[in-house]
Amino acid sequence: MPELDLGEIRTRIDNIDKELVKLLEERMIIVEDVIEYKAANNMKIFDAKREEEVIKKNIDRVKEKKLKKYIEKMLNDIMSVSKEYQETKIFKIKDNNFNADFKGKKMGYTGVPGSFGHEVLLNLVDEKHSEIKKYSTHEEVAEAVARGEIDYGVIPIENSSTGEVRDSIDLIKEKDIYIVGEISHKIKQxxxxxxxxxxxxxxxxxxxxxxxxxxxxxxxxxxxxxxxxxxxxxxxxxxxxxxxxxxxxxxxxxxxxxxxxxxxxxEGINNNKENYTRFIIISKSMKISEKSNKISIVTTIEHKAGSLFKLIEIFSKENLNMVSIKSRPIPNKAWEYYFYIDFEGNLNDENVIRAFENIKVQMSYMKILGNYRSDIKI
Missing domain, CATH: 3.40.190.10 (Periplasmic binding protein-like II)
Known part of the structure; x- marks a missing residue:
């Protein structure tokens, strides 16, 4: 066996990396055409069937069986980055004068009559409203909104005593839907x-x-x-x-x-007598108005010291009041996190626009989840 030359091996790897970067850059440029098409045709960013087909097709091209699982991980990362890039580019407000009028709209909630979600929904519409659908889980409500089966859904997102409703917060990001309203509802158990x-x-x-x-x-x-x-x-x-x-x-x-x-x-057996649950109203498209005073986003930061400080500093410099920040694990990336942030403001405010420009430059990913009136009173 000939003697190995590490310098030569590294040179070969560098040449391959050079070609990879060139091809990845070309791929991302083509993705911009996909973004333009999806935005023009009001399409969802994530197409599970298409992603599965792309990964399977390319895995079948791998000749060395022992490498298949590793290349599959790489392909999954490429698809994830592509989706993140699309999410930063697709931002289209369908309704810039949203007035929270749900008359004649198809509405959905979790559970059965008598649930707190049903009670909140009936504060938005009257009991004779014919277009009310019930679902077994929050995910089913979110999916019904995403595919256009209902116009709006009502799901809980946080309780004042016990914290976030774990699955709800991730559904907004995953299902490509938006928050268009918020209701704080007193809960008596x-x-x-x-x-x-x-x-x-x-x-x-x-x-x-x-x-x-x-x-x-x-x-x-x-x-x-x-x-x-x-x-x-x-x-x-x-x-x-x-x-x-x-x-x-x-x-x-x-x-x-x-x-x-x-x-x-x-009667009234809850620990905290001032027990409130924050419900959100979700829609397939972004809807805002001049009264929209709260913004929710999700972002990721570099996995190194000082990154979170840099993110918070952006809000401080623009005098934006951050009212909530939560971390959630990124799937398939151990000890890396998404950050969900709520802050006061309107997407048309100059300081909000500047903050978003800085976040897009400094952070690896950002998506707007909604700009809405906090705590709608009806």
């Missing part, structure tokens, strides 16, 4: 059982995981009970009604008492 049941009979308590956490002190006083998580508080109420077992109870909205003919066993 109650223990309900089937007709004739008594609190001393209870063995099982059903509710959404957030509701169980909001009532943790009350549940601790009944440590012999089994706490069982459901997808929604009202679905828990519907379930115990169908089971008709006096050992079962649920934690839910007081309205479920009459809807499902239940017995009130304990």
């Amino acid at each position: 109650n223990l309900l059982g089937v007709k004739g049941s008594r609190i001393e009979n209870i063995k099982n308590v059903y509710s959404h995981e957030q509701a169980l956490m909001q009532c943790s002190k009350f549940l601790k006083e009944h440590s012999d009970w089994n706490s069982i998580a459901c997808s929604n508080t009202a679905i828990a109420a519907e379930f115990i009604k169908k089971e008709d077992n006096n050992e079962n109870a649920c934690i839910a909205n007081i309205k479920t008492k009459n809807i499902y003919d239940l017995e009130l066993l304990a």
Whole structure:
């Protein structure tokens, strides 16, 4: 076997890298044509079927089987970067004079009648509104909005006592939809059982995981009970009604008492009496108005010291009040994070425009999730 020359090997790698950079740059330039086409035709950025086809087609071209899984990772990274680039370029406001009028619109919420989401939705439209659809999960609501099945959806995003609703915050980014409104709704949790049941009979308590956490002190006083998580508080109420077992109870909205003919066993059992959940109204397109005073974005930063400081400094220099910042793990990138940021402002404000220009230059990725009126009062 001939003696290896490390310098020669590195030169060969450098030459390959040179060609790779040239081809990747050419690919990104072509992606700009894709961006233009998608924007003109109101298309979603992410096409799962197309991405799967591209990756499979190129994996099949790999001759060395032992390298397939590594090249697949590279291809996935290329597709992720391409999507991020498209998201920074596609920014189109469909309605610049949004007035939060939902009359005649198709609306959706999570759960069944009696859920807090349903209650919030009925604050936007009257009970006779014919175009209301219910879904089992927040993801189903988001998907229905994304494909145009409904015009608007209402989902919870954060509770004042227990923090963010974990899946909701990621859905806005992943499903290519926008926040167009925000409602802060007071939550009062109650223990309900089937007709004739008594609190001393209870063995099982059903509710959404957030509701169980909001009532943790009350549940601790009944440590012999089994706490069982459901997808929604009202679905828990519907379930115990169908089971008709006096050992079962649920934690839910007081309205479920009459809807499902239940017995009130304990009222207002949440830990914090000033218990609020922030709900967001979601739409397929960006909609803003002069009254829009809150902006939500998601961004990533370089994985090195000082990067987060540089991001926060941009807001400070432009005198923009950051009201919330949360981190979420980036899939397939250990210990790297997306940062979700809420701040006060309007997309037409000069300081907001300057801040976005700086973020785009200094940060590796940014997407606007919405510019909306905070805490709509209806």
